Structures are given as structure tokens and as C-alpha cells.
């Protein structure tokens with residue numbers, strides 16, 4: 332590292348890398364980007380839908396940040412306890428400032444009876460599995476279900492419904508691991524219900540994502556016109572919000588479109604609040620209460636029950652951050668408390684601690700939102716630069732040496748490049764661009780020749 336101020340960014344997702352980008356514009360600063368995984372890019376690699384190739388190509392831009400002089404990637408290092416973990420105190424020994432960029436990795440729960448029956452999963456579990464996340468069990472999903480209910484009306488719900496609706500052949504262009512494609516190929520699913528408790532004007536889809544459902548060759552989209560009727564508050568939203576207006580037009584068009592007899596059907600259902608998951612040994616149905624719009628943007632229950640037969644339930648009702656050991660955490664909002672990116676400890680600004688991304692502002696916005704967010708935080712850090720106390724251990728490899736003493740090898744940039752090359756080679760052998768390696772041990776073997784420590 333060349334600079335005289337040493338910064339550790341914890342998390343190599345979009346927000347951490349945008350922070351590294353801003354920091355690396357200053358000669359006086361050198362940055363280590365640490366991640367608990369051997370691979371960089373956070374949810375760009377392990378969340379963004381594999382069939383969204385254009386969005387995935389943002390990796391090319393983020394890669395350039397990690398290739399800059401003065402920026403290093405150190406993978407396989409977790410801020411936390413345990414042998415492979417590094418504590419905040421250890422970080423502060425080696426770095427003048429720390430930027431937390433660990434994202435929001437836990438799904439919110441529905442908190443209804445039956446939620447933990449076999450066959451009920453969080454959207455994150457399904458997304459992690461199809462994205463080849465090393466934490467996901469290879470055999471987590473079998474897809475022997477005939478019907479699936481996806482609870483939630485945002486883009487993640489649309490992503491998981493689309494992946495369930497597509498054929499394995501459609502997904503051959505992606506980097507999905509073979510075990511995932513094999514399960515999707517054998518999938519018995521014919522009906523997928525996307526269920527929201529409020530009306531179409533309150534749904535959070537973006538127009539492009541929603542429209543994509545209607546363009547699938549493998550699935551019809553089914554919408555009940557009765558569920559598109561608006562109250563006064565919804566009409567106002569439709570008038571003032573372009574995205575909502577476009578979405579409503581799309582839904583109205585689908586509600587009057589004939590079915591094309593495709594193999595699968597995606598049903599978009601509104602004003603249904605899941606109240607129980609039914610089943611004895613596994614999910615057999617999702618029981619919902621029908622809601623009505625209350626005229627002021629909310630809904631009220633009618634008491635009428637609607638039961639959707641389904642053997643698979645995927646819950647996509649939002650994310651929250653997880654507390655990091657030794658780092659303040661606001662349990663209510665699920666983020667690290669801060670003022671403009673400066674971490675707050677017991678109501679006071681902590682020296683040399685900053686936060687960016689979803690763990691700063693919660694799980695909102697698109698990837699680009701993290702750029703302005705990171706800029707705000709880095710501006711605070713740069714303003715503090717002169718007054719930051721310098722860390723006692725200043726040799727560049729202090730952290731690597733510390734982990735090596737515990738027998739922990741860090742995956743360096745060269746290690747990631749070796750993984751990248753191995754994945755591309757796996758793909759090239761069968762005419763695909765890349766096949767992801769999902770298994771952590773296999774990732775480490777691929778990186779092994781270049782492990783530091």
C-alpha cells in the first residue's frame with residue numbers, strides 16, 4: 332500500500348467498492364477491502380438475478396476499482412469472532428479508519444403459524460442457492476412442488492418468480508452452477524403466485540422488471556381485474572407516480588389478455604395477506620385473508636379467507652442488517668447508527684468509524700444509489716483525515732500476518748483472479764461464459780496457489 336492513511340472497508344459489495352473508489356482518488360489514502368467470502372462484489376454476484384446479464388456486467392466497472400494501485404482485496408476475512416474472524420480492536424490496530432459495508436443479509440419474517448414448515452423458505456435462501464452462494468446448501472431445493480407462492484410485491488419477488496418460470500434452457504446463458512440448472516430442469520412447478528397484501532398502486536416493482544414477466548415464452552401471466560380496482564388514495568398515487576401508472580397499465584393489459592396455453596402460469600394477486608401456512612409434514616397451502624383498500628393508502632381485513640394450494644413458499648418481504656460484534660447496532664431499524672456516515676457510539680461520533688450502503692440506510696434503492704451514499708460517507712472521512720489518530724501497526728501486511736499466525740490464508744486479488752479463471756474455464760468447456768463454483772472448499776482450492784499467509 333502506498334498512501335499514508337490506511338483504511339479498511341469491510342464488505343466488497345457495491346457500497347464498499349464505491350467507497351474504495353472515492354477513497355482511492357486521494358493519493359494520501361490506501362484501502363484494503365475485506366470480505367468474509369473468497370469472492371468480491373456482494374449482492375451483485377450473489378443477489379442480482381443471473382439472467383440479468385446487463386446488470387451483472389457492472390462487475391467490469393467494480394473490478395477496475397479493485398485493480399487500482401492503493402486498493403487491495405482481502406477475501407475470506409470476516410469481521411466477527413472465531414478463528415477466521417477479525418475483531419474491531421484488531422482492525423483498529425492496523426488501520427486508521429474502518430468503513431462498514433456489510434449489507435443487509437437477513438430476510439424479515441412473516442410471523443404467521445406454519446412459517447417454519449419444510450417447503451417454506453426465505454427468498455434469500457432461494458436466491459443464494461441459485462446464485463451459487465457458498466453458504467447455501469447444494470441440495471437446499473428440489474422443486475418437486477407443483478405450485479409456489481411468493482409473498483411480496485417487489486423486484487426480488489419478481490426475480491424469484493421469473494427464475495421459477497423460466498426453462499433451464501433459457502437459463503443456460505447464465506453463470507448458474509450445474510446443480511441448480513439440473514434442479515430447475517426437473518422442476519414440476521406449473522403455477523407461481525406472487526402475493527401482495529396491498530393493492531397494485533402500492534406494489535414496489537419497477538416497470539421494466541414487471542413487464543419482463545409478460546415476455547416470457549414459458550409462462551402466461553394471470554391477473555384478476557377485480558384486484559386492480561383502485562380507491563381514491565390509489566388513484567392519486569397513479570396520477571402522480573409514473574412507475575405506478577405504467578405498472579397499472581401493464582397489469583390492466585394482462586388482465587384482459589387471453590392465455591397462450593404456456594406450460595407455466597404466473598398469477599399476480601393483490602389484497603391478500605398471508606395469515607397461516609397450512610400443512611402437516613410440509614407446506615400444503617398458504618391461507619390468506621382478503622383485504623380491501625381503506626381509502627387512505629392502507630388496507631383492512633375483510634375476514635374472508637382465500638387458500639392458495641402450494642407446496643413451496645418463498646417469503647420476500649424485506650431485508651434487515653445483522654449486528655457486527657463490537658459495532659453499534661440499531662435493533663429497531665436494523666442498521667448501524669450514524670450521522671451522514673459517521674458511526675455513532677452511545678450518541679457520540681466514534682473516531683475513525685464510518686458506514687456505507689444497506690447497513691447504513693437499510694435495504695432500499697438500486698445499486699447506483701450506493702454511489703452517492705458512499706460519496707457522502709467518504710466526504711466525512713476525508714474531512715476527518717488530519718485529526719484521525721494513526722494506527723500503531725503500519726506495515727501493509729500486518730493484518731495478513733495476524734491471520735497467518737492463526738493458520739488463516741487470505742484470498743488476495745490474485746486468488747480471486749484464479750477463481751475467476753477457473754469459473755470461466757468450467758464454462759468454456761461446455762460453451763458457457765462462466766459456471767460459478769458454489770462450494771467454499773472448491774473456491775479455496777481454486778485460489779490456493781495464491782493464498783497469502
Ligand SMILES: Cc1cc2nc3c(=O)[nH]c(=O)nc-3n(C[C@H](O)[C@H](O)[C@H](O)COP(=O)(O)OP(=O)(O)OC[C@H]3O[C@@H](n4cnc5c(N)ncnc54)[C@H](O)[C@@H]3O)c2cc1C
Pocket residue numbers: 341342343344345346347365366367368371372373374375378379380383386408409410411432433434435458487490655687688689690695696697698699701
Ligand atoms: C435478491 C436481490 C436482487 C437485487 N437485484 C438488483 C438489481 O437487479 N439491480 C439493482 O440495482 N439492485 C439490485 N439489488 C440491490 C443491490 O444488490 C444492493 O443495492 C447492493 O448490493 C447493496 O450493496 P451493499 O454493498 O450495501 O451490500 P452487499 O451487496 O450485500 O455487500 C455486502 C458485503 O459484505 C460482506 N460481509 C457481510 N458481513 C461481513 C462481515 N462480518 N465481515 C466481512 N464481510 C462481510 C458480504 O459478504 C458482502 O460481500 C438486489 C438486491 C437483492 C437482495
